[in-house]
Amino acid sequence: MEHFSDLALLEQIKASDHFAFDVLFDRYWEKLYKTAYARLGDDVIAQDIVQEIFIKIWQRRESLSINTSLENYLHGAVRLSVISHFRSQQATDVKMQDALERINLLEDSIEAIADYIELEKTLEEAVNNMPEMLKKVYMLRSDNLSVKAIAGELGLADQTVKNYIAEATRRLRIVIAEKYPEKHLTYTALLLPLLLHK
Missing domain, CATH: 1.10.10 (Arc Repressor Mutant, subunit A)
Incomplete structure (x- = not known):
């Protein structure tokens, strides 16, 4: 099963296959951790974020619908989680609090991650120009x-x-x-x- 494609693993996970989930975890944990750590500089928080993403995938496995590559989806989830981490910092400005609330509304849905990946592509093109x-x-x-x-x-x-x-x-x-x-x-x-x- 280690040689299964991401798509095949997802199908097995939807059928509640724990081994397929473990393979997926082993395949992407380190990459996702490095992405989170690069943005946070905090080992414990980076690990917690990645762990939480995998927990959510397992909890939502039966209804999981991913319209991009799994790797893009997972990295998008990490980036959104890193952004939402700022919610835990005390807001000293009303506008900042309002913005963080909007992030809170955005970051917890599967559809939001797909939207976020599209947004990232748009921003990447703009930055390159x-x-x-x-x-x-x-x-x-x-x-x-x-x-x-x-x-x-x-x-x-x-x-x-x-x-x-x-x-x-x-x-x-x-x-x-x-x-x-x-x-x-x-x-x-x-x-x-x-x-x-x-």
């Missing part, structure tokens, strides 16, 4: 580097990095508003962690 330095700053910030760390790596002043982050976010907001007019407030909330300067 940005000027090189703007793109570098955005990518480093997306990997959860602090403003000071980005400034040190790129040889920029802290304020310059903050300006680049604000400009990249402004451009992405425009793209989101144009492509997803009905959901742009919710999707824009997903950019919130980029703006939490530290």
Whole structure:
């Protein structure tokens, strides 16, 4: 069964096959953990997030419907869970609290993960069209580097990095508003962690 395709494993899991689930877990746990850890820098929280994703898959196995590749689905689930982790941090601003509530509404449904994967593709295209330095700053910030760390790596002043982050976010907001007019407030909330300067 270790050589089964992801699709075949999913079919077995839907039939409550524990061994198929174990194979799936072994196949993706390390990759997902590395994705979570790269964004959080916290070993325990990264492990908890990945564990919770697999628990949800097992709990929802009978109704599970994935319209993308399983690997994309799982990585999308990790990224959404990392974003929702910010909900546990105390909000000091009413607008921030409102944005985090929108993230909360978005992050717990299977459909949301598929939507999020589509959104990520849209944002990736937009980022690739940005000027090189703007793109570098955005990518480093997306990997959860602090403003000071980005400034040190790129040889920029802290304020310059903050300006680049604000400009990249402004451009992405425009793209989101144009492509997803009905959901742009919710999707824009997903950019919130980029703006939490530290």
